[in-house]
Amino acid sequence: MQKQFISDGALLKVYLEGNESALETLIKRHKSRIFTSIYLLVNDRYIAEDIFQETFIKIIHCLKSGKYRDEDKFLPWALRIARNMAIDSIRQRNRMPSIVTDSEGNDIFSYLDVREVSKEQTMIEKEDTSSLHGFINKLPAEQKEVLILRHYADLSFKEIAELTGHNINTCIGRMHYALINLRKMMQKSLVPLK
Amino acid sequence: MTREITNEDILLLVYGELNPEDKQKVELAIAQNPELKQYLLSVQQSKQLLNTISEEPHPTSVAIIQEFSHDSHTEAV
Known part of the structure; x- marks a missing residue:
């Protein structure tokens, strides 16, 4: 028996009626596209995981507060949210000072042994x-x-x-x-x- | 599409964004022009190579989202 394809719009409708498994299907359907896009934009797996979560949390907020109506364009909408969050994250990272100091003006990284991390990081960058x-x-x-x-x-x-x-x-x-x-x-x- | 076929039209063809009529015109132009054919091959190869990157979120991320959704639904009820 052929499995019937359910559109994103239909899944959103069912989800808003209280069916949590509809969200699971939506995530399963789009997670790779959304996550790969975020990951390539921010170039950091941990930040990408955070943005991926925040994107869907925002999506859930918007859906449950009735702010989203264009059911047939779920993916472009989700990607718009993800992209904006990725850009905000990149801007934030670029604004961060390269040297973080404590209250006495000492470089806080001098307290930490970062030699091994740096070596590993260099290898990752090289690869x-x-x-x-x-x-x-x-x-x-x-x-x-x-x-x-x-x-x-x-x-x-x-x-x-x-x-x-x-x-x-x-x-x-x-x-x-x-x-x-x-x-x-x-x-x-x-x-x-x- | 009455103008000359360009590399940009080939990009649209490879990414499936041409209507059937334009698709036919672009395919005809490719058949008659070795340069366009060469560009088509290079885009197809690049596309294949790009397909080798596919990332998945960690299952924990998905679980956090589902838990949040479940909790917010329970709160609403």
Whole structure:
């Protein structure tokens, strides 16, 4: 017997009627796209886990308070929330001072033995820059965002244009250059391409 | 679509964003133009490579969300 596909809109309706398993189905259906997009945007697994949770908590709040009505566009809406949270997180991280001091002005990291962490971190960074993930991170921000939203989040160029506030042709052009730049980086590092 | 077919049209083709009529026009142009065909192949290869990245959230994250939903539902009742 063929399993019947239930649309996101129908699942949201059932969820609001009190069926918790409808949310489970929605998460299962979209978690990989949403999480991969967040992870590639923020480039930190722990931060990505936090943003993923916060995204769905916000979604639940909006749903239960009746603020969300466009049932057929659940994924673009969820990704809009995730993207905004990821951007806020990146801005926050960029605002953080590089040296944290205590009340007496001493570098607080001097109290901690960070030698092993640094060694491990260096190894991760080394590995990352030679991987596809590392290449994606090296793309100009605007190209990276379109690539993630089109390829991993599976949004159409029209949806990306609406989400980012840019012209659709600009978004297509950025995707074109993102792929060209990725290819160049891969060829330079001798990642085999057919 | 009456204008010349570009690389951007091929991107739309590879990502399944063309209507049947435009799709046919782009496919015809590719068949007649080796440069467009080469670009199509390179985009298809890149797409395949990009598909190798797929991340999943930790099951704990999903459990936290479900617990929050359950609790907020119970509170509402």
